[in-house]
Amino acid sequence: xxxxxxxxxxxxxxxxxxxxxxxxxxxxxxxxxxxxxxxxxxxxxxxxxxxxxxxxxxxxxxxxxxxxxxxxxxxxxxxxxxxxxxxxxxxxxxxxxxxxxxxxxxxxxxxxxxxxxxxxxxxxxxxxxxxxxxxxxxxxxxxxxxxxxxxxxxxxxxxxxxxxxxxxxxxxxxxxxxxxxxxxxxxxxxxxxxxxxxxxxxxxxxxxxxxxxxxxxxxxxxxxxxxxxxxxxxxxxxxxxxxxxxxxxxxxxxxxxxxxxxxxxxxxxxxxxxxxxxxxxxxxxxxxxxxxxxxxxxx
Numbered sequence: 402x403x404x405x406x407x408x409x410x411x412x413x414x415x416x417x418x419x420x421x422x423x424x425x426x427x428x429x430x431x432x433x434x435x436x437x438x439x440x441x442x443x444x445x446x447x448x449x450x451x452x453x454x455x456x457x458x459x460x461x462x463x464x465x466x467x468x469x470x471x472x473x474x475x476x477x478x479x480x481x482x483x484x485x486x487x488x489x490x491x492x493x494x495x496x497x498x499x500x501x502x503x504x505x506x507x508x509x510x511x512x513x514x515x516x517x518x519x520x521x522x523x524x525x526x527x528x529x530x531x532x533x534x535x536x537x538x539x540x541x542x543x544x545x546x547x548x549x550x551x552x553x554x555x556x557x558x559x560x561x562x563x564x565x566x567x568x569x570x571x572x573x574x575x576x577x578x579x580x581x582x583x584x585x586x587x588x589x590x591x592x593x594x595x596x597x598x599x600x601x602x603x604x605x606x607x608x609x610x611x612x613x614x615x616x617x618x619x620x621x622x623x624x625x626x627x628x629x630x631x632x633x634x635x636x637x638x639x640x641x642x643x644x645x646x647x648x649x650x651x652x653x654x655x656x657x658x659x660x661x662x663x664x665x666x667x668x669x670x671x672x673x674x675x676x677x678x679x680x681x682x683x684x685x686x687x688x689x690x691x692x693x694x695x696x697x698x699x700x
Contacts, residue, residue: 440630441629441630441644441646442626442629443625443626443628443629443646443650444646444650446578447569447572449569450571452570453569453570453571454567454568454569454570455568455569455570456567456568456693457565457566457567457568458565458566458567458661458662458690459563459564459565459580459661459662460563460564460565460566460658460660460661460662460686460690461561461562461563461564461658461659461660461661461669462561462562462564462656462657462658462659463559463560463561463562463585463656463657463659464559464560464561464562464654464655464656465558465559465655465656466557466558466559466560467558468655470653470654470655471654471655473633473634473643473648474486474487474560474633474645474648474654475487475555475558476634478554478555479555483631483632484631484632484634485631486554486555487560487584487645488554488557488584489554490627490628490631490645491582491584491619491624492522492552492554494619494624494627495519495522495617495619496519498627500619500623500624500627501516501619501620501623502516502517502522502617502618502619503515503516503517503617503618503619503620504516504517504521504617504618505583505615505616505617505618506615512563512581512583512618513581513618513620517617522616522617523552525586525614525616525617526552526553526554526556526586526616527550527588528549528550528551528552528553529549529550530547530548530549530550531547531548531549531550532545532546532547532548533545533546533548534546556586556587556588557584557585557586557587557616558585558586558587559584559585559587559613560582560583560584560585561582561583561585561615561659562579562581562582562583562656563579563580563581563582563583563618564577564578564579564580565577565578565580566690568693568694568697573697574694575690575693575694577652579621579649580620580621581618581619581620581621582618582619582621582624583615583616583617583618583619584615584616584617585613585614585615585616586613586614586616587611587612587613588611588612588614589611589612621649625646627645628644628645628646628649629644629645629646630644631644631645632644633645633647633648657680657683658670658683658686658687659671659683661686670682670683670686
């Protein structure tokens with residue numbers, strides 16, 4: 402009797418147990434759950450007083466994403482799960498994380514004066530509604546249709562970095578802090594039918610060169626929490642992937658100087674030098690900053 406009761410009890414338990422269907426998010430794709438980058442916070446700067454800054458200078462650098470060392474900032478051109486390029490991350494931060502974009506059309510020193518709306522950013526990408534005449538096969542007539550242009554983030558192939566080099570008198574060191582980031586879009590120029598006679602004459606002089614447009618300025622300090630929580634692909638070690646904040650904070654990128662603070666307050670190096678002399682002038686500015694620290698000490 403007891404055996405019968407046990408068999409019945411076991412049978413009821415087995416009948417009550419239903420097979421559990423594993424959902425996709427329940428399957429661990431790896432051997433551990435990644436938490437480090439999601440909970441990271443940016444490394445705080447040292448406290449700095451105005452009295453401690455004995456010397457400072459603003460520098461504008463250009464990062465070209467076509468250089469191999471800068472590829473982690475450009476790829477992937479389309480988001481792959483949580484991985485995205487720098488421009489896609491900035492656009493995500495502006496649209497969803499409360500990151501503020503500022504107009505790039507202001508003079509030097511006023512990069513963070515005029516905020517931009519999302520519609521203004523779309524206009525910079527030419528991602529707006531356009532009317533086109535489309536031929537209708539059924540009616541054999543042209544019809545005007547509204548076509549929404551897409552925002553192509555992969556057109557961003559360069560960045561401007563505004564930074565301040567300063568000598569900290571308290572610690573006796575030459576340091577640098579990034580102030581802002583400005584993406585630059587490269588795109589094909591308009592066709593001759595869409596251009597005026599003056600614009601057409603100017604385009605013929607610069608034939609073969611793509612158009613470039615500054616999109617917006619982003620305060621680097623405001624973007625650091627977002628940068629610290631998103632990793633960048635490391636081709637050598639999947640367990641030690643850097644974040645965007647690591648790349649900028651540790652200066653793991655290639656760039657060259659295009660402007661220094663000057664009496665004109667807005668003049669680029671290529672405005673007073675041509676060809677190879679432009680790169681030589683940029684190298685001269687870099688070496689001058691380096692030698693400034695060395696000349697302060699006696700060995």
